Each structure stands twice: as structure tokens, then as C-alpha cells.
Amino acid sequence: MSTYRTAESVSPKHPDKICDQISDAILDAHLLQDPNARVGVDVAGGHGTVFVTGEITSKATEIDISAIVRRIAGNVEVIEHIALQSPEIAQGVDIGGAGDQGIMVGYANRETPELLPLETVLSRKLNQYIYEKWPYDGKTQVTLKDNQIVSVVASFQNAKHDELLECVKTWLTTEPLAKYGDVDFHVNPAGDWNMGGFDADAGLTGRKLIVDNYGPRIPIGGGAFSGKDPSKVDRSAAYMARKLAIDYLKKRNAKEVFVYLAYAIGHNQPLEASVVIDGVQEQVEGYDLSPNGIIKFLDLKRPIYEETARYGHFGHKEFSWEQNSCSNKIYI
Numbered sequence: 001m002s003t004y005r006t007a008e009s010v011s012p013k014h015p016d017k018i019c020d021q022i023s024d025a026i027l028d029a030h031l032l033q034d035p036n037a038r039v040g041v042d043v044a045g046g047h048g049t050v051f052v053t054g055e056i057t058s059k060a061t062e063i064d065i066s067a068i069v070r071r072i073a074g075n076v077e078v079i080e081h082i083a084l085q086s087p088e089i090a091q092g093v094d095i096g097g098a099g100d101q102g103i104m105v106g107y108a109n110r111e112t113p114e115l116l117p118l119e120t121v122l123s124r125k126l127n128q129y130i131y132e133k134w135p136y137d138g139k140t141q142v143t144l145k146d147n148q149i150v151s152v153v154a155s156f157q158n159a160k161h162d163e164l165l166e167c168v169k170t171w172l173t174t175e176p177l178a179k180y181g182d183v184d185f186h187v188n189p190a191g192d193w194n195m196g197g198f199d200a201d202a203g204l205t206g207r208k209l210i211v212d213n214y215g216p217r218i219p220i221g222g223g224a225f226s227g228k229d230p231s232k233v234d235r236s237a238a239y240m241a242r243k244l245a246i247d248y249l250k251k252r253n254a255k256e257v258f259v260y261l262a263y264a265i266g267h268n269q270p271l272e273a274s275v276v277i278d279g280v281q282e283q284v285e286g287y288d289l290s291p292n293g294i295i296k297f298l299d300l301k302r303p304i305y306e307e308t309a310r311y312g313h314f315g316h317k318e319f320s321w322e323q324n325s326c327s328n329k330i331y332i
Helices: 015-033 065-073 087-094 118-133 161-174 233-251 291-298
Strands: 004-010 038-046 049-057 077-083 102-109 138-145 148-156 180-187 256-263 272-277 280-283
Touching: 004 118, 015 038, 015 049, 015 065, 049 065, 065 077, 102 233, 118 138, 118 148, 118 161, 148 161, 161 180, 233 256, 233 272, 233 291
Parallel strands: 049 077, 148 180
Antiparallel strands: 004 138, 038 049, 102 256, 138 148, 256 272, 272 280
8 A cells, every 4th residue: 555645844934934933033032141041932923013922031131122023024013012921830940840731742763864754854855945046935845655756846935937846856856865756746836926924924933833843744742842941841852852762763773763751830850751662662761851951961041043943943963952863874
């Protein structure tokens, strides 16, 4: 029986990704001045207006949120509504507990050098390739049948159909991971378009969770990453789960690894820390999985987060939770 798999990617100028980048740029600005800042910022934007809301408790001064927004989103009206972190939440975090309950899923496999699902990597690589030529709002989607590309969707602002189609075909013939026969191309399938980003649509922080994670083949816990400081396990424990998945993949010479971490607000140890190695479950051992332990181990109190909001949070060797895994040729 044939196996089909599909994944999509969106460009950094997609409205949702613009919001993610603004949220994380605000976080970075605070961490640059105060590594212990508590930040939870959400952004909604579109049609000339950006609304920034959330909770920030920080010693940082002179953070120009409007300037950050306009650097990323252009000349827009900015509405700010920021409060302090709830003291009832803070009291649990202050003693080293998790900032919220949640379930985090980590994953790694040997299909690609990035240790990610093949369809996810291909859709991302195609998006990045096109974005170099058309740095605008855009989406890509790749469908595999038995690991061969059978269909490609590419929609990009300010790109003419014939030029975009030629670009996609060039990528297909030059991408080492791309195996294909007859490919069904859908290039600007609704017609060429020039209005994109906040001019055409609204965006919201945390609305591209599958793109941010591993693609639709892999389950996720449900929590968004962007705009959250690492005391929030939605982010830090998700990164740790990925690190654990890579570690177990390597040391057990496995083909596929899932990691599941679950936390309760105010508690400093996970309620679940399990790893599934090639279908066999066991308990994670040998790691400090407290929020503070994760933060220290992965060095997460740094202004590194705006870049994570562009093309997914996993599979990029510069991030500490990847531990330069992309340079190790352990894929098949």
C-alpha cells in the first residue's frame, strides 16, 4: 500500500509569522537587558494596525515596542496593552516551578540531515529557496508518495506564474533530498497576486504550530512558543524534548524517537518523562528536567528567539537544543 505524506511551510512575511517575530523580538529586547525577565507577549495584526498585549515583568528600561513592531511589520499603527505577570503565577515560578501545565512532544528521525520528517524539510527548503528570489508573503506545500515528490504547491506574492514555476522546477532538480517522477505542480493556483502580508490578511502569534514543530505527521502538545520566556515550559521543555529525542536517536542508534514531557504549574519536576525508541517506551533518565535545569542546560536566557520564529524551531544547527546535529551524517 502506498504511503502519502504532506507538509507545508510559510515565509517570514506571512502575517502569522510576522506576529511571531514581533513577539520574539520583544522578548529578545527584554532578555538583552534582563535575562530573568518574565515575558508573555501576543501580537495580532493586519490592515495597518498591530495590537500588542500580554504580561511583562522586567528590569529592562526604554524598550520601544512600537519601533520593534515597525522594524518587522513596516509603517503601521501600534496599540500596546501590557500588564505585569500575575503574582499568583509568579509565586510558583519564583520557587523554580513550571510557569504553566502542559504536554511537550519531542521528535527525531533519520530521514534527513536535520533529523526531521522528509516532507517537512522539503517544504521548508522549497520555501527558503523561493524566498531568496521573492522575499514576500508566501506558502509552499510538498506531498510525497513512498518518499517521492508527487505534488508541489507554491504561492508567492509578487511572483509571476511562469517565473515561479521555473523556480520550483529548478529547485526540484538541484535539491539533493528531492526524489521525484511525475510531479503535479500548483503554482499560484488562485492566480498571481500582489497584495500580501498585513495588507491582505490578519495574523496572530502562535497560529502556525505545526509549521513551528515537526509537520502534521508528528503530534504536538498544543502550546505555542513565540513571545514566551523560557520559564514557560511550553517553550523550554519543547526544546528539551527535541534535545532528548536527538540524544536517544544517536546513543541508541535508533530510526525514530518520540519524547513526551508533561508538567503541572508550580511544580519543578515533570509528571511524565517518557521516550519511545523505535516503538518501545521507557523512562527518560540522566537529565535534570526541572525548568531551571533545562534553562541552564540549553542556555536559554539569551536574546536568541526572533530567529526561531522564521522557519520553525527545529532542525537548525545554530540552536543549542539541536547540538549541531545537522553536521552529523547519521541519516538514511
